[in-house]
Amino acid sequence: MQTNPLNVFITGATTALGRAVTRRLVARGHRVTGLTPDSAHATLARQDGAIPAFITDPFRAGELKSLLRAAEADVVLHLTPQLVNGFPRRGLDWAQNDRALREGLPALHRAAIEAGVKFFVLPSYTFLYGDLHGEWADETTPRQESPLWAAALNAEDRVLDDALPACVIRAGTVYGPHEDGTETLIEALKRGRGVYTGDENALSAWIHVDDLAAALVLAAEVMPDNQLFNAADDMPASAAAFVGYLANNLGMPAPGAPPAFLRRALTDEMQQARLTASHRIRSEKLKTALGWTPRHANYRAGIDHTLLIARAESAQR
Numbered sequence: 001m002q003t004n005p006l007n008v009f010i011t012g013a014t015t016a017l018g019r020a021v022t023r024r025l026v027a028r029g030h031r032v033t034g035l036t037p038d039s040a041h042a043t044l045a046r047q048d049g050a051i052p053a054f055i056t057d058p059f060r061a062g063e064l065k066s067l068l069r070a071a072e073a074d075v076v077l078h079l080t081p082q083l084v085n086g087f088p089r090r091g092l093d094w095a096q097n098d099r100a101l102r103e104g105l106p107a108l109h110r111a112a113i114e115a116g117v118k119f120f121v122l123p124s125y126t127f128l129y130g131d132l133h134g135e136w137a138d139e140t141t142p143r144q145e146s147p148l149w150a151a152a153l154n155a156e157d158r159v160l161d162d163a164l165p166a167c168v169i170r171a172g173t174v175y176g177p178h179e180d181g182t183e184t185l186i187e188a189l190k191r192g193r194g195v196y197t198g199d200e201n202a203l204s205a206w207i208h209v210d211d212l213a214a215a216l217v218l219a220a221e222v223m224p225d226n227q228l229f230n231a232a233d234d235m236p237a238s239a240a241a242f243v244g245y246l247a248n249n250l251g252m253p254a255p256g257a258p259p260a261f262l263r264r265a266l267t268d269e270m271q272q273a274r275l276t277a278s279h280r281i282r283s284e285k286l287k288t289a290l291g292w293t294p295r296h297a298n299y300r301a302g303i304d305h306t307l308l309i310a311r312a313e314s315a316q317r
Contacts, residue, residue, distance in 0.1 A: 003221040006030045007072045009117075011058075011108070012079035013050055014041040016179040017123075020213035021077060022048040028217065033071035035080075059103045064111035075119045075220045076112050078105060081155070082123050082212075085174050086181020088198075088239070088271035101151035106158065113164050119223040120166040121216060122159045125152060126205045126232060128170065131277035134203050138282040139228045148273055156228075165225040171212050172205030172232035172281060173274075175242075176302060177309040179209050186310075189247050195255045197239040198275025204239060205232035205281035208302035211294040218290040227289070232281040235298030239275050246303050 008025055012018040013034025025032045026049035034050035035058075036042045042052035053067050068076070084097045105122070112120055129137045130144025143153060159166045175182045188195055215231045244254035286292045296302035 006074045006220065007033070008075045008077060008220055009033045009035070009053075009068055009071050009073040010050075010077040010079055011035045012083065013052070014044045015079065015083060016176060016209050017082050017174065017213060018079050019044065019048050019178070020209050021079065021216055022050045024213050024217045025220070026050070028221075030220075033067070033073065035067070058100075059107050061107040061111045061114070064108050065115045068111055068115035068117060073112070073115065073117050075121065075223070076108065076117050077121045077123075077216055077220060078108060079123060079216075080104070081152070082171065082174060083180070085125055085171060086179050087173060087175060087185045087242075088196075088274045089181060089184050090268050090271065092268075092271075094268070094270050098151040101155045105155050109158060109162065109164065113162075118165065119220065119225075120159060120164055121219045122155065122166065122168050123212070123216060124156050124168050124170045125149075126170045126172045126230060126279070126281050127274045127277065128152060128156075129277075129279050129281075131202075132279040134201075134278045134280065136280045136282055137230070139230060139285055146273070148270055160226055160228065165223060167219050167224050167227045167229065169212075169215055169219060169229045169231050169286070172207040174207055174209050174212055175299070175306065176209035177306050182306060185243065185246065186250065189243075189250055189252055189255065193255075195243055196271075196275065197243050197255075198272065199278070200238050200240040202238055202276055202278040203236040203280055204274070204277075205230075205236055205279070206242065206299040206302070207232050208294070208296040208305070211296055211302075214295070215286060215290070215292050218292055222290055224289060229286040229289070230281050230283045231286055231292070232283050233294045233296060233298050233302070235300075236280040237299055242299050242303075245300055249303060249307055
């Protein structure tokens with residue numbers, strides 16, 4: 001599906017997801033303005049074909065509105081909240097992420113309205129479904145109203161309940177080349193460090209970073225107003241299965257479960273909640289409405305691709 005060229009403004013432009021989205025948008029003829037934190041990251045954005053933009057305070061709607069107007073933005077993709085959606089690990093700044101959702105998103109959303117943006121896309125999280133004991137979830141399944149995820153739940157409601165046309169895409173756990181959680185996990189395995197994988201019977205949703213980027217670009221082009229979509233591959237799997245397959249392809253044994261007294265050192269309350277909840281995700285609505293098909297149908301194919309890229313890049317150094 002191809003549309004007339006759009007001016008797209010994205011946050012998190014130099015994350016693995018942001019770079020994948022930028023490259024795809026540029027390849028499809030759209031102009032991309034990417035929010036970057038400093039000049040080094042601006043160089044990365046330029047390499048991908050984006051126009052880098054800077055801001056001193058991402059919580060000020062006035063500054064954001066000026067950037068959106070300068071970019072003549074038709075669509076905003078707010079990718080920054082996906083920084084915490086990689087493989088669960090300790091050390092993620094959940095407080096900062098919550099602030100970004102509670103304060104940063106309203107500021108950006110208000111700025112988008114005042115700047116005349118046509119459409120707003122918010123990627124969210126399939127872990128908001130909570131523990132369904134392995135049952136399938138589609139977009140009609142109620143969310144788990146947990147205080148742990150209150151900021152994310154409120155962010156979804158704000159975007160979908162406002163007059164500005166918008167959609168929300170709930171993504172499974174994101175992995176792939178250069179994704180922070182994936183790189184942290186690979187490094188831990190190579191160094192023989194413990195990896196907490198939660199309940200081995202708890203099934204989670206997974207999505208390769210390139211497949212999520214494809215879904216977000218389609219949403220920007222189609223502009224499906226007031227719609228919620230799930231985005232995950234076709235094989236739900238436990239974190240233990242994911243890590244085991246990755247370790248095997250690195251030529252290493254799968255890490256054993258760490259003793260209980262080490263779990264706190266390896267993870268936190270949010271990550272434990274993600275790794276012990278079990279659900280399967282249906283993404284048929286996204287496939288039907290937007291014509292999306294994951295290139296990596298399951299985590300095994302996605303891991304194979306991730307390691308292929310890593311080895312090719314290593315050989316070039």
